[in-house]
Amino acid sequence: MRLRRSGGETKHPRIITDFNRTLLLVADPDSLQASVAVRFQELFGSERVLILQLDSRQLSFLPGFSLGFDPSDIGGLMLERRGALARWLLVNESVLKVDQQRDVVGCLDQAERSLLSRLQIRVCVPLLVLNRLTGIMLLGSKDDKWRLSEEQADLLQALAGQAGLAFENAALHREQRDRLRRLYRAERLAAAGQLAAGVAHEIRNPLTSIRSTIQYVLPSFGESDQKRGLLQELLSEVDRIDRIVNDLLTLTRPTDFHPIDMNLVELLDHTLLLIGPQARKQGVDIVYPREQxxxxxxxxxxxxxxxxxxxxxxxxxxxxxxxTLTVSVAGKGGDGTGLQVADVRITDTGAGIPPEHIDKVFDPFFTLKKEGTGLGLSISYSIIQQHDGDIEFQSEVGRGTTVIIRLPVSG
Ligand SMILES: Nc1ncnc2c1ncn2[C@@H]1O[C@H](COP(=O)(O)OP(=O)(O)O)[C@@H](O)[C@H]1O
Ligand SMILES: [Mg+2]
Known part of the structure; x- marks a missing residue:
């Protein structure tokens, strides 16, 4: 254990307090990484900053925010959690100066060494929370004369400690927010479902008698009689009510679940065929690069x-x-355990959803349409939940909306 950190704190109290203040102001993990990267660039003069964070399976460090790097250089990049670099940073709890500590670099794994030289990394910084390594920050410069002084290295280490803690807090905060959002949705669904079940039966009985009465009197009017047309319209309205009631009941019956082995690509093909005519009628082009x-x-x-x-x-x-309606389906993941997910993406070029509405689209009865029921997405949500999947909206007003449906697949 080195004493450098406390040394840094006493020499640079001002910078450290300012830095902490910046961290406190940002709660969103992505913006937090961005603002930390910019601060580090300003304070230490490295043109490039890359923040890597432990992935959800805790096996490797993957790129989060990057500054000054060519995106194509970073794509696919990763550092093993059990690799030599991560272990060195964890044990030594200090920055690694690549150009000055050649002996240490010489002991790193081959892949790590070539990554450091390819990206012209000059300093590797551990992001530690208590005694866990939660991330790694890489500072790079094209200038091979660029050096950190001892004092700068101390300060860097102290700030990285604060940043690591802030990243973790922000990630926890986001997780908590998502969990609350799910809980809220589930609760609203349950409440609407109970209400619906009660009302649905009350509606269905009189509806059945209305329907049979209309059918009974219908033959008394001749084919050309105007009143016959009116009655037929009534019948289709009755059917519409019946459909809505059925939808409502779906909310209460998520247990009617008959799973079979199926192919998601085929299902998507079929469903797209169904909407083809309507799309043509509206002048909507369907772009569907079908997954083989x-x-x-x-x-x-x-x-x-x-x-x-x-x-x-x-x-x-x-x-x-x-x-334009753009649809795609693709499998992702594959970590050797056979567990994978498939993403179905459905993108339109419609009006988009304003931010104040986007959290409401899954609420039962939320609709902005004249003829809408506001039930389609709440039902969809409960179905996807039942399949251990996820459904998410990304939307920009004036540009359009993308819906991502994520489902676990077996291969
Ligand atoms: N692709 C989309 N683009 C814009 N708004 C959408 C989109 N999908 C859903 N919405 C909004 O979400 C609301 C709820 O959708 P839904 O639950 O299917 O009910 P409904 O279609 O009956 O209105 C819609 O009324 C609409 O305002
Ligand atoms: Mg709908």
Whole structure:
């Protein structure tokens, strides 16, 4: 254990307090990394800063925010958690000056050495929280004369300690927020479901008698009688109410679950065929670079089809004047355990969803449409939950909306 950190704190109290203040102001993990990277660049004069963070499976450090690097140099980059560099940083709890500590660099893994030289990394900084290494920061410069003084290295280490802690807090904060959001959605769904079940039965009985009465009197009017047309319109309205009531009941019956082995790509193909005519009618082009092969999963085909239809129809309804509907499906992951996820992405070029509405789209009965029920997405949400998946909206007003449906697949 070195004493450098306390040395740094006494020499640079001002910089450290200022830095801490910056950290306190930002709660979003991405902006936090960005502001830390910029501060480090300013304070230490390295043109390039790359922040790597432990991935969710805690196996490797992956790039988070980067400054001054060519994105193509960073794509696919990673450092092993059990690799020599990470271990050295953890044990020594101090920065590694690549050009001055050649003996240490000589003991790193081959892949790590070539990464450091390829990216012209001059300093590696551990991000430590208590005695865990939660991230690594790499400072680079094209100038091989660029050096950190001892004093700067002390300060760097002290600031990195604060930054590491702030990153972790921000990540926890985001996790907590997401969890609360899910809880809130689930609660709203449950409440709406209970209400719906009560009301649905009350509505269905009189609805059945209305329907049979209309059918009973219908033959008394001739084919050309205007009143016959009116009655037929009534019948279709009755059917519409019946459909809404059915939708409502779906909210209370998420247990009617019949999973089978199926291919997600095929399901998407079929569903897209269904909306083809409507898309053409509205002047919407469908762009669908079809995934070759299969993405297999165990799921309830009818329910998943309903989700895809809901989301695709919402996308079409967002483009009444035409536009482009881009659909893709791709498998991701594959860590050797056979567990993977597939992302279905559905993007429209419609009006987009204003930020104040985006959290509400999954609420039962939230709708901005004249004929809407506001149930499509709440039902979709509960179905996707039941499949251990996730559904997410990204939207920009004036540009359009992307819905990402994530489902676990078996290969
Ligand atoms: N692709 C989209 N573009 C813009 N707004 C959307 C989109 N998808 C959903 N929404 C918004 O979310 C609301 C709720 O959707 P949904 O639950 O399917 O109910 P409904 O379609 O009956 O309104 C919609 O009324 C609309 O305001
Ligand atoms: Mg809808």
């Amino acid at each position: 092969g299969e993405l297999n999963l165990r799921g309830d085909m009818a329910q998943l089809k309903q989700v895809l239809l809901n989301v695709l129809l919402n996308a079409l309804q967002a483009m009444p004047e035409g536009g």
